[in-house]
Amino acid sequence: MTAIEQFLEQKNIRPTAMRILVYQFLDTKEIAVGLTAIEHAFDKAERTTLYRTLKTFEEKGVVHQIDDGTGTTKYALCEAGCNCDVEQDLHLHFHCTKCNETTCLTDHKIQPMNLPDNFTAEDVNLVVKGICDKCND
Amino acid sequence: MTAIEQFLEQKNIRPTAMRILVYQFLDTKEIAVGLTAIEHAFDKAERTTLYRTLKTFEEKGVVHQIDDGTGTTKYALCEAGCNCDVEQDLHLHFHCTKCNETTCLTDHKIQPMNLPDNFTAEDVNLVVKGICDKCND
DNA sequence: GACTAAATGCACTACCGTTGCATAAACTTA
DNA sequence: TAAGTTTATGCAACGGTAGTGCATTTAGTC
Helix, strand or coil: CCHHHHHHHHCCCCCCHHHHHHHHHHHHCCEEEEHHHHHHHCCCCCHHHHHHHHHHHHHCCCEEEEECCCCCEEEEECCCCCCCCCHHHCEEEEEECCCCCEEEEEEEECCCCCCCCCCEEEEEEEEEEEECCCCCC | CCHHHHHHHHCCCCCCHHHHHHHHHHHHCCEEEEHHHHHHHCCCCCHHHHHHHHHHHHHCCCEEEEECCCCCEEEEECCCCCCCCCHHHCEEEEEECCCCCEEEEEEEECCCCCCCCCCEEEEEEEEEEEECCCCCC
């Protein structure tokens, strides 16, 4: 049994062929990818399967969803020990308007917010748009 | 000529009946509204017209777009002197998961970000999800 | 009033997210 | 190992939103 299989089982996910492939794909990517991008990466992949794979991955805490403002939701692997649910753990995302890629800036945590009276926060989403390092050369 | 008509002309927008209505509607709303919401507010409105009206409003700096993570873009009137383009002027938005309304927290500006080397920011979008004051009673 | 430019209405496309249902694969247990 | 059960997959389809092309109307201009 490979390391990935072990990892998935530990997360209570049956390590099917498709799931392993999706995991590997996400692992090679430094950036957050959308459903369509993954679909194009494997030409014989079924859209629904990928959709549900990502959904289970998210439920089990393997990936987290990112809404970078492009209209399509993107996914990225959680880091070891990442606890996306917990407010303190939220990092910011960077969307490059040139190459259209979305990067997780995991080192850049979001400071707790000051909200008006009677507002309670559950989730914070911070996306910075601009030009990324690769495109800025 | 009414104040609204004057305002629109000053922004280089022809004050047609539809546009005045849309402006008035947005003005009464404290929250950011989506295209469909506006469409339902005027039953004889044409979706495309509203879409284009909002688009011109945005281009001319009358409204600003908000992506609150619900998947549908919302619009809100810019305040007097609001300069949505300028990075310093960006405020945060609050999306209530209970009543599904998005509020502009114009008093809560976003602090400038520290980005990794060679990343340049053009735009910042910060959305906090949770329960708003009205739903927290 | 004739001409020109802009705004509107209608039809239609494309894309994404999502669900229902039938089938196939993988686990369980006798 | 065969039967039965759960889980994953594949296919088809729906619904909503953004967006575009084109014809028509409306509003400004001369």
